[in-house]
Amino acid sequence: MRQFTAVVNPTAGGAGSAAALLAVARLLREAGAGLRTEYSRSLDHARDLAREAGERGDVVLAVGGDGMAGGIGGALSGTGAVLGLVPAGRGNDFARALGLPHDPEPLARILLENEPRLVDTIEVSSAVHDRTAVLGSVYAGVDALANRHANRSTVLKGSASYYAGGLRAVTTWRAARYTVTVDGEEHRFTGYTVVAANSGYYGSGRVIAPGARVDDGLLDVVMIEDAPRRLFFTLMNELKTGAHVHRPQVRILRGREIRIAADRDVPYGADGEVDAVLPVTARVLPGALRVLC
Structure with a gap:
C-alpha cells in the first residue's frame, strides 16, 4: 500500500484547500494507505518538504494550485519520486492537462491504484x-x-x-x-x-x-x-x-x-x-x- 506525504499550501483556494485534502485523505486512509500532512510556509519550504518525502519513498501530494504543483513537481523532476496532485487552487491548469478529476472518489482511486506516468518538465x-x-x-x-x-x-x-x-x-x-x-x-x-x-x-x-x-x-x-x-x-x-x-x-x-x-x-x-x-x-x-x- 502506498505511503503519501501531502504538502499543503494553506493559502491556495482559502478553506477549499483544506477541504479538498480532507475529503481525499479520508478515502486514502480508509483504503489502508499511510498519509502524513505537511504545511508549507513558502514555495521554497514546500520544495524542501517534497524532496524529503520523495527521499523517504513517499508519494508526494501537491495540494494547492499551479504554483504549488509547479514548485513541488519541479523539485521532484529528475529524482524518480512520484507526484500526485490534489487540485485546490484558482487555476489548476496542469491537473486539467492531465485529466484529473476534482471529485474526491475518482481522484483517490487514481492516487491509490494507477501506475505513474512519465511526463516532461521545463528547466x-x-x-x-x-x-x-x-x-x-x-x-x-x-x-x-x-x-x-x-x-x-x-x-x-x-x-x-x-x-x-x-x-x-x-x-x-x-x-x-x-x-x-x-x-x-x-x-x-x-x-x-x-x-x-x-x-x-x-x-x-x-x-x-x-x-x-x-x-x-x-x-x-x-x-x-x-x-x-x-x-x-x-x-x-x-x-x-x-x-x-x-x-x-x-x-x-x-x-x-x-x-x-x-x-x-x-x-x-x-x-x-x-x-x-x-x-x-x-x-x-x-x-x-x-x-x-
Whole structure:
C-alpha cells in the first residue's frame, strides 16, 4: 500500500484547500494507505518538504494550485519520486492537462491504484532562476502582467481574477519587441506575449496551446503579435476554446530549447508565479517526472 506525504499550501483556494485534502485523505486512509500532512510556509519550504518525502519513498501530494504543483513537481523532476496532485487552487491548469478529476472518489482511486506516468518538465534559466524546473509553461508579456494582477487580487477569485487582471494588463500594455530563439533559430516580432508551453492550458483553463502534450519531448512556442486592442480582446475570448490559433497574429513553433528576450524589462512567469523579467531560457526535460494521473 502506498505511503503519501501531502504538502499543503494553506493559502491556495482559502478553506477549499483544506477541504479538498480532507475529503481525499479520508478515502486514502480508509483504503489502508499511510498519509502524513505537511504545511508549507513558502514555495521554497514546500520544495524542501517534497524532496524529503520523495527521499523517504513517499508519494508526494501537491495540494494547492499551479504554483504549488509547479514548485513541488519541479523539485521532484529528475529524482524518480512520484507526484500526485490534489487540485485546490484558482487555476489548476496542469491537473486539467492531465485529466484529473476534482471529485474526491475518482481522484483517490487514481492516487491509490494507477501506475505513474512519465511526463516532461521545463528547466527555466535566468538571472533569477538558476535551472529551476516547472511543469506547465513559461510566459513572457501581457499574460505575465495579468497573472501578477490576479495574484494580488483580494476581491476576485478564480477565473474572474484572471479575466480582470487581463483587462487591466491589456489596457496598459505597450507592445514589446521580442527576440525568440527556438533550437538555435532566431525569430523577431513585435507584440503581446511569448508562451513556451508544456501543457496546453494556462490562466485558469485558457487553451493557449491546443496542440501541446505533456509527454512529447517538445515545447509549443506561441507568439502573439501586435494587434489593435479591440482585436486583442476578441483574441482573449478565443483562448477559451483555442480558436485564437487561426488568427494571422498568432504563430506557433515547436522546439526543445527556447530563449526569450525583449527590448525592455518584460515580466515573465512560470506556473502562476511571476517574479522576474526577461531574458529567460526554457528547455524541455523529456520524461523527467513520474505523476499519478
